[in-house]
Amino acid sequence: MLVRAEETTGTPAGAPAAARRPGGGATFLWLFAAMVAAGMVAPFFAYPVFLMKVLCFALFACAFNLLIGYVGLLSFGHAMFFGGAAYVCGYGIKTLGLTPELGILAGMAFAAVLGSAVGWLAIRRQGIYFAMVTLALAQMFFFFCLQTRFTGGEDGIQAIPRRPLFGLIPTTDDRVLYFIVLALFLAAFLLIYRIVHSPFGQVLKAIRENEPRAISLGYRVERYKLVAFVLSATLAGMAGAMKTVVFQLASLSDVAWQMSGEVVLMTLVGGMGTVFGPVVGAGIIVAMQNYLSGIGEWVLVTQGVVFVAAVLLFRRGVVGEIAALVTRARARGES
């Protein structure tokens, strides 16, 4: 079983979880070990820059999933945290001469501040309005980035140097940088897992399932939502800053609404509310983009088709559907 059954049903549809199974920790450990092993051997089989792209977007999708999967809030503006942190990190490294780890921290700090402001506004509305508010605020941030000086306008911030990590470890070699990115990704992934399975995470899920009841139980729902939003924004910022370090570039496409759409797509395809789903989804979508990059505009069409197909045919996502199959097979085996 990939994830707990309760998580696979935890789509925003809020379907009542029929089969709640205790445990699942051992399964998680096995799967996590498998992911680490795959991450260790992957650069010997695939192009490291491609793998780093997958890891950055996987983290982005995991951060996004923290909101949609566990609080039931669909943010259509996460590109502003991803792209905003990418700009701050790029500016810090290139112009201020920061080392990569400080650049990433600066990007995360910026995303946290921006996330606090946006979250504070956006959690005043629920459901469909929340999605529209975040989208509109992200578009406002996009125009800000387009007009302000330090982002470089249409050119973006280019040729950001790969400075040594902590001033000691050189990062110019893609293989070396890959393992740094892998370590950062795994740390953030474990942090998200810990958040989701903490008492705090349980309250988040309670809000997702039945907000009025959570309020009546005395939880300050607004605060929980805001903290979850800021956490999600900060981790999305970490992903954006890591992407800047890898590609030595921060540009307008990082803050555009298409980027917000992409992270929604990755999470939807992989499985909303599953632990490993966003990672799988990011792998699928990034591979698809690489594979299809030769056919130009049809990438957009393909993404749209995948969106429609995912909503109509496999709403639980790849991981969610597999988990549901396994659960059903086990239930049959037990009866």
Next chain:
Amino acid sequence: MFELIGVPPAVLFGQLLLGLINGAFYAILSLGLAVIFGLLNVINFAHGAQYMMGAFAAWMLLTFAGIPYWAALVVAPVLVGATGIVVERLLLSRIYHLDHLYGLLLTFGLALILEGVFRSQFGSGGQPYPNPLPGGQNLGFMFLPNYRAWVVVLSLAVCLATWFMIERTKLGSYLRAATERPDLVQAFGVNVPRMITLTYGFGVGLAALAGVLAAPIYQVSPLMGSNLIIVVFAVVVIGGMGSILGSIVTGFGLGLIEGLTKVFYPEASNTVVFVIMAIVLLIKPAGLFGTAK
């Protein structure tokens, strides 16, 4: 020439007129979104793409079939509305029982498909559409181009006609009843699924009509819808989707404010609607005409 607060009146009124026209598009599009959401519980993310399709339909009718603007004004919305009906029957009708968010995701995918197809066929650049009403009137304080005046008058008429149809006719009362309690209306013998289908077609047709109106003013480009729809979402958040007149007033009002911003502080003209949205969220989170749920 006298000056008004340091701005030549021709510039001021010119921008106000352009703001009024943009406001007309905001009003028509948010009206369509509100009508669709009321009955289908789907936020139609493809609305911007369907507006773009309306403009392209007019352009293609003229370029490939020689059908002039005045005929396209009727034919293009009907054609695009028909594609909306197909979409509703094939796709949207399968997801009504799900959370609203899935409707948003599905129509977002649809918008990507439409935009991608048109971009691959016509490129990202714009296609010019000839002005069907050249010339204009000199009003003394400003020059009023005939076509722009026509757009403002027609969109106001369309908005008010829609309001009248929904709030004052028998068909509209069925529609409002079905928005509240579709099951009861169905029990009274009204074919609610067909009403839903036609409503979606109507909303899409409205978006396409706005697209036809926009074609001679802006260039016909595959990207014209995606940027507009995000502003329209902000308009919907500001106005709330509860009231038809509310969306009309909010749409025109925000267009005017945007026009004024272009005169006095052009750097903020792209973002002023979003700033107003943030302020409205702070003061009245349910929206100006919305009711808190």
